[in-house]
Each structure stands twice: as C-alpha cells, then as structure tokens.
C-alpha cells in the first residue's frame with residue numbers, strides 16, 4: 499500500500515483551492531476578516547498641523563526670557579483660530595487643535611504664565627515642539643495594510659482613522675461538517691451499549707468558524723449507504739464550498755464513506771497519507787466543492803483538519819503563509835524512535851532556563867482526546883527518526899497557528 503507524503507498531500511489540496519474573491523464589508527463587521535484589497539490612506543493624518551499639548555502656539559524665533567506676548571485668540575479642537583500669529587503674539591491652544599498660521603511651536607501651559615491677555619514663557623522651544631505635523635501618522639496614498647492581512651482591534655482602529663466605513667475582504671467559504679458512524683450519540687444523551695459520544699464536530703466547527711461564512715453542522719449519518727448518500731446530497735444541494743466528513747475512512751466493512759462519495763460524483767485526488775495520526779485522510783472535489791474525508795479517530799480528525807484544512811482555508815482567503823513555517827525549539831524531554839510514517843507528536847511548550855522548549859507527550863493513541871487538549875504544539879518527527887535526546891532542536895507548529 500503506497501502512502502502519499504505529507505508535503506505532496508498539502509500541495510495537491512492547495513492546488514485545488516480557488517483564487518480569492520472580494521466583497522465589501524462594513525467596518526463594524528470586519529473583525530477577523532482578511533483584506534482582499536490593500537488599505538490605502540485617502541487623506542493625511544493628522545489632516546493639519548495639530549497641537550500635542552494644552553498651551554500656547556508661538557513663533558519659536560520670537561521667544562526671549564521674560565518677554566511678554568499678547569494672546570490674540572484661541573484654537574481648540576474642532577474650532578481653529580483663523581488669524582495669523584505675528585511678532586510678539588501667541589494663541590491659546592488645546593490638544594488636537596490646528597496650529598494657527600505663523601506659529602511653529604507650542605509651549606505647554608505648565609511653562610507659561612498668563613495674565614490680563616498676555617503671557618510669558620519659562621522655556622524657549624525649538625521649531626516644531628509639541629506639534630504633530632500634517633501627515634505624521636500617514637500621508638495620502640500610503641499603503642496602511644496589504645491584501646492578505648487579517649483585521650483585528652488595532653488594524654480596525656487604523657482603518658477607521660483612515661476614514662474607511664468599509665473594506666474589501668476575501669469572501670469566506672461555506673462549510674458543512676458531517677460525522678458518520680452507527681456507534682455515535684450526541685453529547686448529553688444516555689449512552690447505549692457499544693455507543694460512544696460523537697465529539698469530532700464539536701472541535702471542527704469552531705476550528706473552521708473564523709475562516710468561514712458559515713459552518714453547517716449536519717450531525718451524524720448512520721453507516722448505511724442510503725442514509726449517508728441522502729445526507730451528502732443534501733449538503734451539496736445547499737451550495738457549500740467545502741464538505742468535511744469524519745469516520746468511515748479506513749478499510750473496514752462499514753467504512754463506506756469513500757464509496758458513497760464517489761457514487762455521488764466526488765472525484766478523489768488521494769487517500770491515505772504517510773503520517774500518524776491521520777493516515778486514512780481522503781481528499782477530492784465535486785465541481786468546485788472541496789471534499790475532505792477525515793478519519794473518525796478524534797485525534798486523527800483534529801490533527802488532519804489542522805494540518806490540511808486550515809492551510810486550504812488560509813489560502814482560500816488569500817492569507818500570507820497558507821502553510822505556517824515551523825518553529826525550531828529544543829526538546830525538554832527525549833523522543834522515542836519513529837516508524838516509517840511522519841509522526842505529528844503532541845507536545846507542550848515549557849519555558850526553561852534557556853528559554854522556550856517542547857516537552858513531548860508520550861501518548862500516541864489516536865483516540866486519546868485529553869492529551870490533544872493539553873498539547874500546545876505538534877512536533878514534526880521525521881519518518882524513521884531514531885529518537886532524539888533532550889536538547890535536540892526540532893520542528894514544531896502551534897496547534898492554534900495553522
């Protein structure tokens with residue numbers, strides 16, 4: 499049985515992802531969205547020379563110790579002074595207000611003494627003191643964010659400062675998730691003999707949600723061809739961009755997912771990867787819909803989703819680095835020898851005397867959900883690796899960073 503190398507599987511999947519398309523999104527709905535078009539400044543920020551202090555706008559060259567200046571007006575935020583500051587004059591000014599014509603410095607009020615319409619100053623400011631020059635933050639035409647950047651609190655505040663009421667974001671896919679298996683029962687139900695709780699959808703839906711317009715949880719399909727076929731056809735009829743099934747992906751008599759997928763027109767690109775957990779992953783397309791058949795084992799399902807589906811989603815949205823570059827960190831504990839399959843080993847991030855390190859989790863069972871929930875990273879253990887001692891620098895990727 500030939501198993502596809504991990505890199506070939508990722509390349510095959512990314513090769514099927516459509517090019518991003520854009521849609522207008524109001525700023526209030528844009529948190530977490532990926533920019534389809536760069537964000538370009540259409541005005542100067544600040545739009546005028548603005549005072550950075552409450553104080554007095556003066557002509558720096560006019561200053562002399564003990565000299566008295568007449569206060570000829572007020573400039574406040576939202577209502578500037580329309581005249582010009584001449585020799586022997588100054589203007590009362592407040593933070594954020596436009597610096598009036600003729601003035602080239604602001605002296606903070608703590609360094610001024612004002613009485614009867616006149617002011618004297620204890621300091622002699624250089625030109626530009628306490629003035630935010632026009633365009634200091636950004637100038638008209640400057641690219642503030644690139645296509646592929648993700649909008650978050652800081653960049654959304656920037657987009658608002660750039661006077662954008664909406665941005666052009668990448669359209670997000672609609673995804674459907676379906677669990678398969680006669681033994682499955684939804685959480686909260688009494689478990690009959692031989693039954694287990696269907697947990698996969700409850701991890702996959704939130705994993706995909708940040709990238710998706712909608713993630714439909716189609717629940718559980720029993721292991722019979724008629725029910726499964728009906729569920730899958732229903733999913734495709736809803737116009738989804740991506741279908742993700744779990745279970746029934748292996749070679750057992752009840753592993754019918756592949757057969758039914760093919761039967762309804764899914765063209766399979768590959769099945770079975772040289773990795774653990776997650777060997778029986780299948781991938782194909784039906785028209786423009788991408789179809790992932792994940793293994794049923796809960797750890798295999800979550801790990802293959804993180805390693806293969808998240809990069810596809812990142813590329814779908816036009817994000818930079820669809821496949822994240824691994825971190826290189828020293829081992830805080832030894833690793834055992836590996837088999838001929840690439841091992842994505844659960845591990846914790848620990849901080850030791852020499853900085854960050856990775857502590858391997860010895861558990862390798864594909865059904866062991868509690869160890870996956872404790873893991874921060876997956877160590878990429880190469881095929882046939884003899885095992886490594888403490889301190890060896892290894893490749894690993896954060897589980898939340900895919």
Ligand SMILES: Nc1nc2c(c(=O)[nH]1)N[C@H]1C(S)=C(S)[C@@H](COP(=O)(O)OP(=O)(O)OC[C@H]3O[C@@H](n4cnc5c(N)ncnc54)[C@H](O)[C@@H]3O)O[C@H]1N2
Nearest residue numbers: 677679695696697698745746747748753777793794795798
């Ligand atoms: N003869 C062989 N047997 C198996 C092979 C093989 O190569 N030859 N591969 C093994 C590997 S590796 C994996 S991984 C599993 C994958 O099997 P399936 O995708 O067919 O998954 P199921 O048999 O349906 O389920 C496996 C396991 O996971 C539980 N499960 C299923 N769905 C869920 C769910 N939604 N939530 C929680 N748990 C779920 C299921 O009850 C089983 O315990 O095949 C090996 N066998």
Ligand code: MOO
Nearest residue numbers: 775776777798864
């Ligand atoms: O691919 Mo399976 O997940 O090793 O048990």
